[in-house]
Amino acid sequence: MTDDSGDLPGGDDTGPAAGDDSGGGPDSPDDTAGEELSLDRFHEALEAEERPVATASEVARRLGSTQAAARDALAALVDRGDVDRLDVESDPVVFYPTDWGRLATRERVVAFPDRREIVVDRPTQFTRARLSQFAHLVDTTGTEPGTRGYLYRIRQEDVWAAPFEDADGLIASLRSVLPRRFDHLEEWVRDQWRRAHRFRLYTHEDGYVVLRAASESLMGNVADQHLDDDHLRAPISETEAWVNEDAVAAVKRALYDAGYPVEDDRDLDVGDPVDVDLTTDLRPYQETWVETFLDARSGVYVGPPGSGKTVAAIATIAAVGGETLILVPSRELAGQWREELLEHSTIDPADIGLYHGGQKEIRPVTIATYQIAGMDRHRALFDSRKWGLICFDEAHHITAPIFSQSAELQAKHRLGLSATPVRETGSEEEIYTLIGRPIGADWDALFEAGFVQEPEVEIRYVPWRDEMARNEYASADGRERRRLAAENPAKIEEIRYLLAAHRDKKALVFIEYLDQGEAIADALGVPFISGETPHRDRREFFRRFREDGDGPSADRDRDDVDTLVVSRVGDEGIDLPNAELAIVASGLGGSRRQGSQRAGRTMRPAGSALVYVLATRGSSEEEFAQRQMRHLARKGIRVRETNVAE
Ligand SMILES: Nc1ncnc2c1ncn2[C@@H]1O[C@H](COP(=O)(O)OP(=O)(O)OP(=O)(O)O)[C@@H](O)[C@H]1O
Numbered sequence: 145m146t147d148d149s150g151d152l153p154g155g156d157d158t159g160p161a162a163g164d165d166s167g168g169g170p171d172s173p174d175d176t177a178g179e180e181l182s183l184d185r186f187h188e189a190l191e192a193e194e195r196p197v198a199t200a201s202e203v204a205r206r207l208g209s210t211q212a213a214a215r216d217a218l219a220a221l222v223d224r225g226d227v228d229r230l231d232v233e234s235d236p237v238v239f240y241p242t243d244w245g246r247l248a249t250r251e252r253v254v255a256f257p258d259r260r261e262i263v264v265d266r267p268t269q270f271t272r273a274r275l276s277q278f279a280h281l282v283d284t285t286g287t288e289p290g291t292r293g294y295l296y297r298i299r300q301e302d303v304w305a306a307p308f309e310d311a312d313g314l315i316a317s318l319r320s321v322l323p324r325r326f327d328h329l330e331e332w333v334r335d336q337w338r339r340a341h342r343f344r345l346y347t348h349e350d351g352y353v354v355l356r357a358a359s360e361s362l363m364g365n366v367a368d369q370h371l372d373d374d375h376l377r378a379p380i381s382e383t384e385a386w387v388n389e390d391a392v393a394a395v396k397r398a399l400y401d402a403g404y405p406v407e408d409d410r411d412l413d414v415g416d417p418v419d420v421d422l423t424t425d426l427r428p429y430q431e432t433w434v435e436t437f438l439d440a441r442s443g444v445y446v447g448p449p450g451s452g453k454t455v456a457a458i459a460t461i462a463a464v465g466g467e468t469l470i471l472v473p474s475r476e477l478a479g480q481w482r483e484e485l486l487e488h489s490t491i492d493p494a495d496i497g498l499y500h501g502g503q504k505e506i507r508p509v510t511i512a513t514y515q516i517a518g519m520d521r522h523r524a525l526f527d528s529r530k531w532g533l534i535c536f537d538e539a540h541h542i543t544a545p546i547f548s549q550s551a552e553l554q555a556k557h558r559l560g561l562s563a564t565p566v567r568e569t570g571s572e573e574e575i576y577t578l579i580g581r582p583i584g585a586d587w588d589a590l591f592e593a594g595f596v597q598e599p600e601v602e603i604r605y606v607p608w609r610d611e612m613a614r615n616e617y618a619s620a621d622g623r624e625r626r627r628l629a630a631e632n633p634a635k636i637e638e639i640r641y642l643l644a645a646h647r648d649k650k651a652l653v654f655i656e657y658l659d660q661g662e663a664i665a666d667a668l669g670v671p672f673i674s675g676e677t678p679h680r681d682r683r684e685f686f687r688r689f690r691e692d693g694d695g696p697s698a699d700r701d702r703d704d705v706d707t708l709v710v711s712r713v714g715d716e717g718i719d720l721p722n723a724e725l726a727i728v729a730s731g732l733g734g735s736r737r738q739g740s741q742r743a744g745r746t747m748r749p750a751g752s753a754l755v756y757v758l759a760t761r762g763s764s765e766e767e768f769a770q771r772q773m774r775h776l777a778r779k780g781i782r783v784r785e786t787n788v789a790e
Pocket residue numbers: 424425426427430447448449450451452453454455456563717749
């Protein structure tokens with residue numbers, strides 16, 4: 145290390161380096177370009193730009209040469225190994241001194257204000273935490289940990305959802321990251337911020353809901369164009385209108401779509417009181433979540449699996465103090481919620497009701513599945529109690545029938561929980577308008593604080609077992625092809641190998657096709673859990689999986705399970721905190737969300753987490769795997785690729 149840095153100043157400051165450079169002169173374009181583009185001159189250009197990287201046109205401007213001459217001269221420096229280039233999507237390419245690349249901690253930030261894009265090479269945790277507050281990670285380039293470039297883009301939704309008190313706070317954060325000020329970009333950000341604060345809903349002292357626009361022209365041009373008599377009952381003034389009570393959600397949605405998200409300051413139902421106190425001390429970021437929620441009275445806690453959203457939600461239930469309806473995607477999660485409520489609060493067990501296919505109790509705190517809550521014949525769920533808070537667990541699961549209940553849900557405090565703010569099906573805006581603004585602790589801070597462990601993800605490209613299998617794939621079509629690639633029998637050997645390599649770890653193997661699940665479970669002699677497995681058996685297998693084989697109970701209870709093969713049913717929200725190894729054997733045609741949730745299963749505070757994704761080489765799975773893993777990489781998770789030998 146010291147050798148490298150020792151060379152750098154010597155080479156830069158003294159004759160020999162310049163001599164080396166001029167030795168490269170004959171390759172350089174005409175007249176003085178070779179001399180002008182010594183490494184020293186390039187450093188000077190960077191200094192003048194006040195940035196660690198420069199484009200060819202910036203170098204040209206600093207050197208007073210043409211862009212073409214600068215590009216050629218830079219290419220010569222690249223050939224000589226003095227300078228490296230970083231392709232930022234396609235154009236422009238940026239250049240930086242090679243030596244700097246060796247200083248692994250050196251961060252480089254390049255802004256493309258017109259495209260509202262920011263590229264950071266080797267970002268520090270701090271920079272990533274800052275960026276994630278107002279931009280979203282689009283892509284990472286390079287798979288080696290030391291060579292990663294991160295591409296961020298600022299969309300209008302990102303500004304709307306930025307967790308700041310005012311635009312100045314957001315701009316200050318922006319400036320702290322960018323190499324210099326970009327007035328035009330700042331202006332755009334301020335403009336977007338303003339948009340999210342131009343319309344406001346509030347409760348009139350006579351009890352009805354009023355929409356207020358910041359100006360007459362907004363009321364005239366935006367509201368009147370996007371809202372009709374179903375939304376607004378009557379104008380009150382040039383800037384205010386009386387909102388139809390049933391149309392609150394629709395008003396928010398219409399204005400969001402028009403590019404003006406609405407601030408919701410209405411008075412909300414508190415509900416009949418319920419007696420719950422928290423018994424667990426919140427972590428500082430959880431306290432911030434809850435305080436922000438109480439201020440806004442609605443919002444979505446966004447944090448990685450295991451970051452403590454459920455515990456923060458229990459704190460919120462205690463703070464709101466009103467009867468609460470909790471909606472969850474599955475029966476298993478309903479049971480887990482009950483356990484967590486009992487573990488982290490003083491709630492009387494008799495005050496908790498479960499409402500799903502198997503059991504129908506409505507109590508002061510009721511946990512119901514989305515499925516049943518969406519059915520018309522279960523309206524009693526909404527009507528028979530005065531709920532003060534509705535909590536949407538795994539909020540991206542909200543189903544269309546729930547949206548149709550949105551009129552009455554709008555009157556309550558609304559809390560969403562989600563590990564996945566990004567949705568490809570576009571309910572980002574639905575979550576925003578039905579529930580509320582994202583309330584974020586950024587992932588980096590959580591990883592850094594050690595509350596959540598960063599998993600290592602490895603894509604392993606598995607070859608076909610023989611020519612015959614390869615040919616069969618080649619001559620099959622569509623769906624059959626996908627199945628053949630998914631069920632590639634060579635994967636069984638690979639799973640066996642990986643399990644043997646991590647003998648001490650509790651492992652989950654995810655599959656898509658039932659036949660394959662059975663084949664793998666048979667080959668390994670382990671249980672297989674699918675949608676067909678009765679709930680009782682599932683619970684039992686999960687319990688045995690949670691047993692710690694190393695503990696003193698091992699002698700007494702030798703039936704613990706170390707490996708489970710799980711079909712899609714086990715995909716989400718199942719609390720198996722001791723899973724340290726996940727092997728995704730198939731299911732690569734699934735959505736991005738599924739990819740991140742599968743990895744999420746193992747993102748737990750305990751143990752070291754590893755995720756292996758098996759993709760059949762030379763099949764469409766390769767591409768799927770890469771796409772899903774890019775999604776993870778966007779979250780800053782380290783992804784590695786390995787070719788399994790034939
Ligand atoms: N403040 C806290 N103090 C101690 N333990 C905590 C705290 N908050 C959360 N935990 C523990 O951390 C683990 C994960 O918490 P929790 O279930 O709330 O996370 P989550 O974000 O809801 O996860 P998921 O998205 O998977 O549902 C649990 O075992 C929980 O008991």
